[in-house]
Amino acid sequence: MDIESLSPPAHQESRKQALLKKQRGGWRAIKYIIANESFEKLASMSLIGNLSVYLTTKYNLGGVFLVNIINIWFGSCNFLSIPGAFVSDAYLGRFWTLLLGSIASFLVNLPSHFFISSRHVSRRVKAR
Incomplete structure (x- = not known):
């Protein structure tokens, strides 16, 4: 068996090195x-x-x-941001926390939007 066949190709090694060199976050x-x-x-x-x-x-x-x-x-x-951060970090992860938070925010704000909009429209109709 050839040793060259067991080692990964050179382009894969260079890609791994490039990914390791690329830093995320930090001061940027x-x-x-x-x-x-x-x-x-x-x-x-x-x-x-x-x-x-x-x-x-x-x-x-x-x-x-x-x-x-x-x-x-x-x-x-x-x-409440402290327990929320713990649940996000320990159980849900960033994606699921943002997704569930966005859905909850949308569902909470949706009825209030329709209530305020219908009240505002009914005032305009009565004023005419």
């Missing part, structure tokens, strides 16, 4: 991570103002009760 990915975190915090902090105005005007809440509701909301949002 940091700009995307910083941008993602910055925009997430911007949206989160913007929600505080909108939520407090909404609860004050629509539900006539104010004072300590309003602050408690907002603190509970944001505390639970920030804390």
